[in-house]
Amino acid sequence: MIGQVKKMIKQCFFSQNNIKYVDYKDLDLIKKFLNPHARIMSRKKTAVGARSQRQLAEAIKRARFMGLLPYLSR
Amino acid sequence: MEKVETLEKEGGVQVYELGYHIVSTVAEENLPKEVETLKAIVLKDGGSLISLGEPKLINLAYSMTKSVADIKKKFNTAYFGWLKFETKSELMPMIKKAVDANPLVLRYLLIKTVRENTLxxxxxxxxxxxxxxxxxxxxxxxxxxxxxxxxxxxxxxxxxxxxxxx
Incomplete structure (x- = not known):
């Protein structure tokens, strides 16, 4: 039984789709990584790579500054 | 450091993007004129335009204020557009000042980017x-x-x- 248990290995969304640059205007993409309170989701939940997470965080902060995304919601 | 080296080309030429909000009080007929003025600022002294996003009226995620002639005004909507261009890095302070002085630009973001489509x-x-x-x-x-x-x-x-x- 122990041998039959398989772990699902998550992979980084950005490396899977060959996204090398996260654009702050790409709201449909960015919104996938925000929780209902408009906070940035952790890498633990999304399995995004470290470099991509840094790029994503910067893109989200730029979008917030430009009023494309809220700083907080609900 | 590596990132900066790869982004910057010889002779200090670099790809930039100017994202901007034009105040919603501007009539839609006058928008192309405003975009042209921004283009002229950006392409001064030998800059070249790579791509652009036409300004579109959007609902802002939160209200923004802008004070023009000591009068504060609140805005919940604005025309959002962007310009991707290539210019010398020495010209950036001049471009910043010129965009700052424009009374119809509610807010703007000037960033380093890459030539390729990033969307x-x-x-x-x-x-x-x-x-x-x-x-x-x-x-x-x-x-x-x-x-x-x-x-x-x-x-x-x-x-x-x-x-x-x-």
Whole structure:
């Protein structure tokens, strides 16, 4: 039984789709990584790579500054 | 440091992007004129335009204020557009000052970027659809061939039967 248990290995969304640059205007993409309170989701939940997470965080902060995304919601 | 080195070209030429909000009080007919003024600021002294996004009226996620001539105004909507251009890095302070001085620009963001299109478009879906369609077409061709051969066979067998009966 122990041998039959398989772990699902998550992979980084950005490396899977060959996204090398996260654009702050790409709201449909960015919104996938925000929780209902408009906070940035952790890498633990999304399995995004470290470099991509840094790029994503910067893109989200730029979008917030430009009023494309809220700083907080609900 | 590596990132900066890869982004910056020889002679201090660099790709930049100017994202801007034009105040919603501007009439839609006058928008192209405002975009042209921004373009002129950005392309001064030998800059070149790479791509642009036409300004569109959007609802802002939160209200923004802008004070023009000591009067504060609140805005909940604005025309959002962007310009991607290439220019010398020494000119950036001048460009910043010029955009700051424009009373119709509610807010702007000036960033370093790359020449390529950075907007993500889902390519996987289109590939999947094409893959799914292709085998179906093949199958239909095969079935047509089969039908044709079977009809010929039937005709032949009927002819043979008629001959044998005679």
């Amino acid at each position: 993500y478009t889902p390519k996987l879906n289109s590939v999947k659809v094409a893959d799914k369609e292709a085998p179906k077409a093949k199958k239909s061709i095969k079935t047509d061939e089969k039908k044709a051969t079977s009809l010929e066979d039937i005709d032949k067998s009927i002819d043979e039967l008629v001959v044998s009966a005679e």
